[in-house]
Amino acid sequence: MHSNEIRYFLAVANTGSLSAASKQLFVAVSAISRQIQQLETRIGATLFERHARGMVLNDAGQILENHVRKSMMDMDFAIAEIQGLKAVRRTVIRMACTDGPAYSLLPQMFARFRAINPGVMFYLNVGTALQVSEMIRSGDCDLALQFSLTPERGVEVLASHPATVRLAMLSHHPLVIQEVSLGDLRAYPLALNEPSSTIGQLFDLSCRMNGIFLEPALSCNRFSTLYDFMLNTPGAIVACSHFSVMFNARADGLVMKSINIEQLSHRTLQLQTQAGRHRSAALSQFIDFSCELLAREAAAFERDFNL
Template sequence: MHSTEIRYFLAVANTGSLSAASKQLFVAVSAISRQIQQLETRIGATLFERHARGMVLNDAGQILENHVRKSMMDMEFAIAEIQGLKAVRRTVIRMACTDGPAYDLLPQMFARFRAINPGVMFYLNVGTAQLVSETIRSGDCDLALQFSLTPERGVDVLASYPASVLLAMRHDHPLAHQQVQLGDLHAYPLAFNEPTSTIRQLFDLSCRMNGIFLEPALSCNRFSTLYDFMLCTPGALVACSHFSVMFKARRDRLVLKSINIEQLSQRTLQLQTQAGRHRSAALSQFIDFSCELLNREGAAFERDFGL
């Protein structure tokens, strides 16, 4: 296939219309349309669904786009290796994660890794579990860290860690020195993630199965907000994994309690990459570093907090 055809194809796929691609490429609409038609003739299949307001990739177009982008990325890696840039020098690692790991775990992980490799830079995209899964499958990031309930399609799981749902509270909380049951939570302000999050799904399922109704005092899609609410509100509790407060829990003298319900232990924290993805030297080193840190700090946390 000719590079011009592919370039015009990607421009239309990115912009969603011939006119927008024309403005981006400074090429006449007719020329772009002609190249797209030639490409479709060469492949023997239409690549776009054509609508009055634009063009959207169909299934064949999405397959081609995925292969083209992977080929382009492989070419970038080849050029980098040829130029001697494979070593851990000035390299950008692109990550995606859900909100929990972004609050406490990843900032510490980035800082500690950069203390050893100051030339490595990070780009972090924080989103919903669905967005993170789409980002890693499409190859738009190098690595993902997210809480997961089910296996992911098109993803290699590099490491997986149990991430039970816990309750975090201040050290002076009335429940800090006793076993906690779901029914005990009625009397206290609860700070929970939004209903679509994995942690909320497990908590709501546990409540339904035990015939208990709990209404959060605060529901939010930002864990930092939930955490600060817990610190500032007498008697408040926040549902989380220990990975979400792995370093701040000691600083803020928190107590973490488990609830002996099977549903609340079904999550794992997974380190993921796109299936079959090439790994640069910097990425491979960061993966090894991350796994070692999660194993070491996770074990220390469970020991120190009696989990």
């Protein structure tokens, strides 16, 4: 189709009349009318309902407008991506996450990616699982990293890793030398995320199914607080995924212990984006980088800590 036909068609669709489109384009009404008629002839269908007060798109016109605007948007994205190949350093990536990944995992990922692309900036919003899911569905962030129990609607999962709930403790803890059951935890200060978190839900379910009551010494919605409590409290244990301590465990001399309860494995760490969302060059690079880093570091951690 001729570019003038499409340009005039969109002008009439936007303004609602030939005269208004004429003023907008500085083109005679007759010329615009002629191009619209040619376009309708070429398509084989009328595109507007013509009224005394103006012109309104009919069903065929709305279909054409949607496709034309999508094509124009795709062209804009293509140009932006081509330009982005040269301008990755000036890109802001907006992320959302639940509290666990915010403690150490994401800061490490950001730092390592910026070592390669030092001009890329990150904006991180930390929220609850419900808040993060809503941010990714509404397009308020480019990516989300969160622990998930169930599939999310309107969300594309770019990477998913098992995130079994385990126990982190210092290497001299008495439980290091034995298999651990839920009942064993009664004798030690337990640091546990708030009940509404995925860990809180799984722990509560496991305790109820096994007839065990556990009262945490510290319950908090900030993993950094739970982690510092464990490091500084004799005999303390923190319940977490290995992803939350992946870059701290070796330096802090931690041991990770599992509890042989199926419910504690019903969780994954997911890298998510809005379904159908366009990705800039920088975002695509960061997604590839993140997927590779998560897979590599998780495999190394599981090997080194015999998980």
